[in-house]
Amino acid sequence: xxxxxxxxxxxxxxxxxxxxxxxxxxxxxxxxxxxxxxxxxxxxxxxxxxxxxxxxxxxxxxxxxxxxxxxxxxxxxxxxxxxxxxxxxxxxxxxxxxxxxxxxxxxxxxxxxxxxxxxxxxxxxxxxxxxxxxxxxxxxxxxxxxxxxxxxxxxxxxxxxxxxxxxxxxxxxxxxxxxxxxxxxxxxxxxxxxxxxxxxxxxxxxxxxxxxxxxxxxxxxxxxxxxxxxxxxxxxxxxxxxxxxxxxxxxxxxxxxxxxxxxxxxxxxxxxxxxxxxxxxxxxxxxxxxxxxxxxxxxxxxxxxxxxxxxxxxxxxxxxxxxxxxxxxxxxxxxx
Amino acid sequence: xxxxxxxxxxxxxxxxxxxxxxxxxxxxxxxxxxxxxxxxxxxxxxxxxxxxxxxxxxxxxxxxxxxxxxxxxxxxxxxxxxxxxxxxxxxxxxxxxxxxxxxxxxxxxxxxxxxxxxxxxxxxxxxxxxxxxxxxxxxxxxxxxxxxxxxxxxxxxxxxxxxxxxxxxxxxxxxxxxxxxxxxxxxxxxxxxxxxxxxxxxxxxxxxxxxxxxxxxxxxxxxxxxxxxxxxxxxxxxxxxxxxxxxxxxxx
Numbered sequence: 049x050x051x052x053x054x055x056x057x058x059x060x061x062x063x064x065x066x067x068x069x070x071x072x073x074x075x076x077x078x079x080x081x082x083x084x085x086x087x088x089x090x091x092x093x094x095x096x097x098x099x100x101x102x103x104x105x106x107x108x109x110x111x112x113x114x115x116x117x118x119x120x121x122x123x124x125x126x127x128x129x130x131x132x133x134x135x136x137x138x139x140x141x142x143x144x145x146x147x148x149x150x151x152x153x154x155x156x157x158x159x160x161x162x163x164x165x166x167x168x169x170x171x172x173x174x175x176x177x178x179x180x181x182x183x184x185x186x187x188x189x190x191x192x193x194x195x196x197x198x199x200x201x202x203x204x205x206x207x208x209x210x211x212x213x214x215x216x217x218x219x220x221x222x223x224x225x226x227x228x229x230x231x232x233x234x235x236x237x238x239x240x241x242x243x244x245x246x247x248x249x250x251x252x253x254x255x256x257x258x259x260x261x262x263x264x265x266x267x268x269x270x271x272x273x274x275x276x277x278x279x280x281x282x283x284x285x286x287x288x289x290x291x292x293x294x295x296x297x298x299x300x301x302x303x304x305x306x307x308x309x310x311x312x313x314x315x316x317x318x319x320x321x322x323x324x325x326x327x328x329x330x331x332x333x334x335x336x337x338x339x340x341x342x343x344x345x346x347x348x349x350x351x352x353x354x355x356x357x358x359x360x361x362x363x364x365x366x367x368x369x370x371x372x373x374x375x376x377x378x379x380x381x382x383x384x
Numbered sequence: 385x386x387x388x389x390x391x392x393x394x395x396x397x398x399x400x401x402x403x404x405x406x407x408x409x410x411x412x413x414x415x416x417x418x419x420x421x422x423x424x425x426x427x428x429x430x431x432x433x434x435x436x437x438x439x440x441x442x443x444x445x446x447x448x449x450x451x452x453x454x455x456x457x458x459x460x461x462x463x464x465x466x467x468x469x470x471x472x473x474x475x476x477x478x479x480x481x482x483x484x485x486x487x488x489x490x491x492x493x494x495x496x497x498x499x500x501x502x503x504x505x506x507x508x509x510x511x512x513x514x515x516x517x518x519x520x521x522x523x524x525x526x527x528x529x530x531x532x533x534x535x536x537x538x539x540x541x542x543x544x545x546x547x548x549x550x551x552x553x554x555x556x557x558x559x560x561x562x563x564x565x566x567x568x569x570x571x572x573x574x575x576x577x578x579x580x581x582x583x584x585x586x587x588x589x590x591x592x593x594x595x596x597x598x599x600x601x602x603x604x605x606x607x608x609x610x611x612x613x614x615x616x617x618x619x620x621x622x623x624x625x626x627x628x629x630x631x632x633x634x635x636x
Contacts, residue, residue, distance in 0.1 A: 262492075
């Protein structure tokens with residue numbers, strides 16, 4: 049029944065697929081990062097926090113924005129990555145890149161174990177289950193029996209991270225840490241791009257849109273979602289790992305619900321399902337939190353709340369939605 | 385070709401609590417059959433299709449595809465045995481483009497749905513197949529349009545395209561003509577009549593002119609039970625069918 053298509057038809061068909069490929073625009077965040085390094089030396093520590101949160105938000109966007117996995121427990125991956133990196137540095141090796149691999153592995157493994165349990169459900173049940181899993185992991189890290197391993201409420205500290213490539217040491221001036229976080233961000237961003245452009249990327253968007261129909265196309269939906277959960281978990285694990293390595297501290301707060309909620313707010317601010325929304329949203333969130341806290345250390349959350357309300361009211365698709373809407377209006381006007 | 389029926393439903397029942405929506409329904413479709421299932425609303429036609437495709441579990445009886453018992457099989461594995469279906473209310477991927485919708489089916493068929501590398505639009509198995517199919521269905525011009533933006537009739541055609549992309553052995557069409565304009569119905573019928581002879585089709589449809597032209601045999605389902613089964617001529621002549629289903633306005 050299959051027939052040859054003429055080249056023209058193939059070209060038309062090809063152009064109908066959404067384009068998420070790498071473009072010059074993708075250099076923009078890295079150009080900004082370069083400018084910050086050159087001119088904003090005072091803000092290196094803050095920028096590292098921005099990049100860690102961008103990685104975390106990207107991993108959530110992959111699961112939630114593309115795959116439709118409504119998760120309120122994404123911090124579980126982040127925390128497992130952070131603890132894995134910390135424990136690895138304490139007991140095995142202080143090599144940073146090796147530690148980061150272990151952090152990614154810890155995140156992926158968490159996804160592999162919890163995924164089959166939670167991903168058979170959808171909607172509110174899924175939200176609650178992801179939340180429950182993350183809460184259980186946090187309680188486990190705090191349990192009395194685990195204190196010799198996790199440090200309990202004191203957390204992990206006093207571990208050292210060896211110089212990057214044996215040359216660049218993680219010193220107080222944050223220069224190495226800055227480039228390290230930027231490298232991790234670039235790596236995670238490229239992985240996300242590859243995944244969303246791949247046939248698997250189309251599969252997960254199909255599952256987000258209509259899981260029943262995907263099953264009727266012969267796709268094992270739960271398997272694909274677990275795969276996505278593992279990839280997303282690995283990337284979130286990298287975020288946690290970078291955090292642990294550059295701060296040389298891992299506490300129970302790296303498993304706290306607050307981080308899951310924050311990442312969700314970042315995606316709402318920036319917009320889901322585009323990757324750029326994660327970058328913009330995380331940047332706005334971290335910078336705004338920092339500035340608001342500098343102005344009023346007690347009521348700074350008010351600023352976040354106000355911005356969130358404004359975003360939901362006036363930019364329901366986030367900043368990215370605003371930009372694409374404006375661009376399309378502009379294009380439409382030119383055509384008229 | 386084997387002598388085993390492409391699809392056999394053997395004394396299948398379905399109860400929702402005390403409500404019996406299917407009672408001892410039996411059907412056998414030989415390879416290449418064009419079989420229609422008709423009956424008034426609430427007769428249990430869609431329930432039967434759900435059970436064959438695996439979205440519902442029968443309360444009793446067995447369902448076989450080419451001799452293989454699929455009664456307890458997961459829906460996605462039945463697709464692997466060559467079963468495909470459409471939905472009564474079009475069930476697509478609204479925020480994806482037409483070619484992406486069809487591409488999903490080609491991905492699934494070629495086992496590329498888990499492929500993590502290479503851009504989707506550069507995989508020849510996906511793009512070439514989608515291009516040829518869309519061209520054949522005269523949908524190529526809509527390749528880049530989101531399904532949510534299409535008029536209803538074209539969405540029904542995309543629905544059929546998804547099924548054809550899977551190159552199934554057996555298809556279940558749940559009211560393919562519902563909501564279509566007269567001209568669109570003609571195009572749909574042409575399309576269905578041009579399907580390969582080896583394809584087995586079970587169609588649920590209320591449009592009798594379409595059923596009479598497409599089907600070889602017709603089963604009439606009433607209140608979850610088979611009222612009668614026969615050739616088109618037999619069903620047309622059956623007074624019970626006229627009374628219950630066709631109504632008196634269909635004389636002659």
